[in-house]
Amino acid sequence: MIFPDINFFDIELYETSKGIVTPEDLIKFILILSFSVLLSRVLTIYLRRSLKDRVSKDVGEPILKLLYYGSLILVFIAILPLIGLDPSGFLLAGGVAGIVLGFASQNIVGNLVAGCFLMFERPIKIGDQVEINGTAGYVTDIRIISTLIRTYDGLLVRLPNQQVFTTNITNIVGHPVRRFEYTIGIRYSDDANAAIGLIKGLIDQEPFALLSPSPSVFVNDLGESSVKIVIRIWAPVNEWFGMKTRLLWNIKKTLEENGIEIAFPQRVLHIKNDSEKKPPDIENLIENKFEENECVLNFEERVLS
Template sequence: MNDILSPESYTYLLNLIIEYAPRIILGFIFLIVGNSAIKKVINILEKFLSSKNIDKSLVPFFRSLLSMTLQVALIISVLSMIGVEMTSFLAILGAAGLAVGLALKDTLQNFAAGVMILFFKPFKVGDFIEYEGTQGTVKEIQIFNSILTTIDNKRVIIPNGILQTSIVTNFSSENTRRIIWTFSIAYGDDFEKAKTILFKWIKNDKRILKDKEPLVVISELADSSVNIMVRVWVKSEDFLEVKFDYNEKVYSEFPKNGLSIPFPQLDVNINK
């Protein structure tokens, strides 16, 4: 190195190492300790928010936001400790931030959308929603994305900006839902008998709300069947259970009562 550097350069480099090495080591230690402290602060905040009567949707959002803020503050503190001139650094950071902001406008849009979702609450943590054919329970609303868990336990991550500007169906927003069935019987079968059986089931089913009148009518005279439309109201949490139960009951009980369940068929007549 002596052959490459002049004595003055060597002395200058040595002085730099002597001056900045302790700062860099101290900054590195501070960075490790700071990260550990941030994790503890985040855990304390999460436990505090979870223990209070606070919307569950806000917990992961505030956790992510506070974590990001503290990480930025930690990095600035470490740079200042090392000896970086903060006035110039912040000016450069501001200019870089503008450029990054333009480059990451979609990310910023997702952040703004996350705030809007938390404020206006089109859905919240625990709701069952559908977006473009994907159905799932909302597990987290983070600062950039929302996380769903599907019925078959798949994890779906959707950017908040897309959810904010798209049509989202929330199946959990209302306390009650209406079930609509279409059951078919054959031409010549006794509709009144089918109607009586259905009303009897509805009357004896505690899951079906009695303050809203059920409906059992012939909705269509189809090519191969007489279609019966049934409408009832249930609590949202009972929707699927009741819907599937009546499908099974009709399939098993109608034939026992002389009511056939037809299927499409074609009669071919040959004239000789």
């Protein structure tokens, strides 16, 4: 029995405008697609571990899915000629659909791109205290389209990422240390040097007052009713608010205990008494008014009669 010399990989499965498709082409298509799926999953796992400590899960997962499915779609379109299909039709349809969707959702696309930039540039992180476009509070989440901020009074504000990325961002805890400042006015009769010494002693007792940059206490201005003393102190960003409120009250009590009072606005009024000016004659004024009224009454009576 004689078997025909036929190579399995050369068998013609079907014919398209691109040529004849054989089992070899079909196997290549399946192998390349399978390897792409495996490689994309490995890269996704690696990126998920790398972004775990940088972005939240709600932010990282959409990015990973976008990269995963986007890479598979590109590979799928690239190997379509192996099975006799022309990818130009898919590219044309996808381009038209992309243009239509782009015009229909410009703001969404802008927020999406801005969200990606925020995630990679990382000017803010979840948990930071920020002020963005007049809204101050804690960053609770950074999403693909928007950023959520919980204000200090408990309100949840949603800001579009395009607005967040294109406006000024003040990150209150972005730097590890922060400076705060007081301006305290004392009376002119009090000793300014003694007040400065007392304030410096209180600063030295604060464990979180930084020595570098060093604190500074000095007379800054001679006001209308007080000598103004400026106090500038650097503290760790996590301790500065508590230290600021505590130290201000301690300064007030210490100054008062040592006879130095916090000045308040004062005005001196000078009243000039002109003794030559005589008081008006009340009786003459009353008599003149009475005569004027009588004339008016007589005139009305004459008119009526």
